[in-house]
Amino acid sequence: xxxxxxxxxxxxxxxxxxxxxxxxxxxxxxxxxxxxxxxxxxxxxxxxxxxxxxxxxxxxxxxxxxxxxxxxxxxxxxxxxxxxxxxxxxxxxxxxxxxxxxxxxxxxxxxxxxxxxxxxxxxxxxxxxxxxxxxxxxxxxxxxxxxxxxxxxxxxxxxxxxxxxxxxxxxxxxxxxxxxxxxxxxxxxxxxxxxxxxxxxxxxxxxxxxxxxxxxxx
Amino acid sequence: xxxxxxxxxxxxxxxxxxxxxxxxxxxxxxxxxxxxxxxxxxxxxxxxxxxxxxxxxxxxxxxxxxxxxxxxxxxxxxxxxxxxxxxxxxxxxxxxxxxxxxxxxxxxxxxxxxxxxxxxxxxxxxxxxxxxxxxxxxxxxxxxxxxxxxxxxxxxxxxxxxxxxxxxxxxxxxxxxxxxxxxxxxxxxxxxxxxxxxxxxxxxxxxxxxxxxxxxxx
Numbered sequence: 001x002x003x004x005x006x007x008x009x010x011x012x013x014x015x016x017x018x019x020x021x022x023x024x025x026x027x028x029x030x031x032x033x034x035x036x037x038x039x040x041x042x043x044x045x046x047x048x049x050x051x052x053x054x055x056x057x058x059x060x061x062x063x064x065x066x067x068x069x070x071x072x073x074x075x076x077x078x079x080x081x082x083x084x085x086x087x088x089x090x091x092x093x094x095x096x097x098x099x100x101x102x103x104x105x106x107x108x109x110x111x112x113x114x115x116x117x118x119x120x121x122x123x124x125x126x127x128x129x130x131x132x133x134x135x136x137x138x139x140x141x142x143x144x145x146x147x148x149x150x151x152x153x154x155x156x157x158x159x160x161x162x163x164x165x166x167x168x169x170x171x172x173x174x175x176x177x178x179x180x181x182x183x184x185x186x187x188x189x190x191x192x193x194x195x196x197x198x199x200x201x202x203x204x205x206x207x208x209x210x211x212x213x214x215x216x217x218x
Numbered sequence: 219x220x221x222x223x224x225x226x227x228x229x230x231x232x233x234x235x236x237x238x239x240x241x242x243x244x245x246x247x248x249x250x251x252x253x254x255x256x257x258x259x260x261x262x263x264x265x266x267x268x269x270x271x272x273x274x275x276x277x278x279x280x281x282x283x284x285x286x287x288x289x290x291x292x293x294x295x296x297x298x299x300x301x302x303x304x305x306x307x308x309x310x311x312x313x314x315x316x317x318x319x320x321x322x323x324x325x326x327x328x329x330x331x332x333x334x335x336x337x338x339x340x341x342x343x344x345x346x347x348x349x350x351x352x353x354x355x356x357x358x359x360x361x362x363x364x365x366x367x368x369x370x371x372x373x374x375x376x377x378x379x380x381x382x383x384x385x386x387x388x389x390x391x392x393x394x395x396x397x398x399x400x401x402x403x404x405x406x407x408x409x410x411x412x413x414x415x416x417x418x419x420x421x422x423x424x425x426x427x428x429x430x431x432x433x434x435x436x
Contacts, residue, residue, distance in 0.1 A: 064299060071289035081282060081302060088303065167399060171392030177385050184399070188406070 005070045009079070012062055013138075016083050016090070019055045020134040023090045026052070026097040027130060027193065031123040033101055034186060039108035042101035052094035059087045075207075082207045086137065089196040089203075093130060096193040103182045103189070113176045115169050117183055119190065122158040125151055126190050129197035136201060142208040148201035155194040162187040223288045227297070230280055231356075234301050234308075237273045238352040241308045244270070244315040245348060245411065249341040251319055252404060257326035260319035270312035277305045293425075300425045304355065307414040307421075311348060314411040321400045321407070331394045333387050335401055337408065340376040343369055344408050347415035354419060360426045366419035373412040380405040 026045055033041040063080050066072070072080060129148050136145035166184045170177055244263055251259040281298050284290070290298060347366045354363035384402045388395055 064295065067285075067299075068291040068295055071291075073286040073289075077282060077286055081285075081299075084299060084302070085306065088306075163399075167395050170388055170395045170399075174389030174392070177388045181381075181385060181388075181399075181402070 002070070005066070005072070005076075008066045008070065009076065012059070012066065012080070012083060015055075015059050015062060016087060017134065017138060019052070019059060019087065019090050020130075020137075022052060022055065023093050023097070024127070024130055024134070026094055027127050030097040030100040030104075031120070031127060033104040034119050034123060037104065037108050039105050042104040042108070045097050045101035046105070049094055049098050052091055056087055056091040060084055063087075078207055078210070082203045086200050086203050089199045093193050093196045096189045096196070099189045100186055100193075103186050107179055107182050110179065113173070113179045115173060115176065115180065115183075117162050117165055117187070119162075119186060122155060122162070122187065122190050125155050125158070126194040126197065129155070129194050129201070133197045133200040133204065136204045140204070140208055142205045145201040145204040145208075148198060152194055152198045155191055159187045159191045220288070223284070223290070223294075226284045226288065227294065230277070230284065230298070230301060233273075233277050233280060234305060235352065235356060237270070237277060237305065237308050238348075238355075240270060240273065241311050241315070242345070242348055242352070244312055245345050248315040248318040248322075249338070249345060251322040252337050252341060255322065255326050257323050260322040260326070263315050263319035264323070267312055267316050270309055274305055274309040278302055281305075293428075296425055296428065300421045304418050304421050307417045311411050311414045314407045314414070317407045318404055318411075321404050325397055325400050328397065331391070331397045333391060333394065333398065333401075335380050335383055335405070337380075337404060340373060340380070340405065340408050343373050343376070344412040344415065347373070347412050347419070351415045351418035351422065354422045358422070358426055360423045363419040363422040363426075366416060370412055370416045373409055377405045377409045 026048075029041050029045050032038060033045065063084050067077070067080055070076075129151050132144055132151075133148050135141065136148065163184065166180050170180050173180065244266070247259050247263050250256060251263065281302050285295070285298055288294075347369050350362055350369075351366050353359065354366065381402065384398050388398050391398065
């Protein structure tokens with residue numbers, strides 16, 4: 001590997017990590033928006049999404065440039081393809097933060113209704129999954145990546161719990177159906193966010209082990 | 219471009235199209251399951267999803283092999299990266315067909331309830347989007363791909379319509395909340411299915427025009 005190529009790879013690694021940090025920040029904001037019913041934070045998330053979109057495009061362009069110029073093989077090629085896919089998932093995590101923000105914005109327009117499903121545990125788990133999957137990428141740590149896969153099941157369980165609670169609350173609160181459905185949808189956005197973090201972790205494992213762990217083959 | 223490389227590219231194109239056809243078939247089955255409340259068809263979709271997963275893995279492996287062996291540049295490199303991303307979206311469309319199937323399975327366990335939201339138009343639109351995006355890929359037809367982007371807005375509109383209707387139906391049918399929420403979720407799965415078809419169309423445009431149309435820059 002030439003020094004120039006090595007520098008380019010480092011640059012890409014740094015860039016995808018800044019994107020990761022940016023997305024993580026949005027997810028933190030989304031959690032704050034949910035927990036504090038903060039419509040203003042929600043608006044900030046929505047208005048700044050274009051920054052993530054632009055960064056995603058940059059990362060992909062950079063990867064394609066390096067591929068064309070240095071024609072990597074084996075582990076380096078796999079790394080670049082993984083970055084392109086992880087990049088994609090990060091952008092979609094940003095979209096989920098926006099989706100959550102939109103729900104919070106809708107909810108906060110009306111007076112606050114008493115029913116509360118505490119999303120803090122689920123949201124924290126989803127945010128940790130993102131952080132762990134990015135750490136796994138930086139440190140090429142497949143053990144850590146596997147932990148993300150386990151957490152995903154826990155997030156799914158909480159989603160089911162939210163679903164059951166909200167389903168039962170709806171007939172008792174016919175005037176707040178819309179509020180309750182929005183709460184339900186927040187849990188689904190969190191679940192999808194966690195799914196994308198899982199995709200990232202799987203990509204990291206795949207990259208390290210050169211083995212397909214997707215689709216539950218492990 | 220060597221003849222061997224050209225043959226490999228053709229092989230990959232053929233493979234991604236068979237995966238596309240397979241996924242299209244599952245989407246058709248999912249529509250049938252919705253329209254006819256057919257729990258048996260739903261089960262078939264769920265049980266055969268692993269075939270799609272396996273094919274996705276194959277396509278990606280093939281792309282990486284060809285990249286390493288032939289070190290493509292410019293348009294060929296972009297094509298292979300696009301295939302890797304489209305491949306990913308196709309697999310996730312398969313997942314949405316499974317999600318729909320799971321909802322139908324749940325619904326059909328109980329006696330059929332009278333409220334019906336006619337998903338045929340939305341489902342047909344989503345299925346057309348998938349078909350069109352794959353045709354756009356085969357024929358490198360960016361006009362057709364742009365039409366997919368327009369249809370996506372129509373699907374979103376119908377989803378909103380379903381949401382509003384179901385939200386209103388819920389307080390009037392407190393005993394069928396779970397059924398109605400399942401209906402609501404079906405519309406969201408269809409929407410996500412359409413989103414993935416849109417991603418494919420955007421990839422095709424990007425490939426043809428070498429320009430980023432994602433994130434509404436056009």
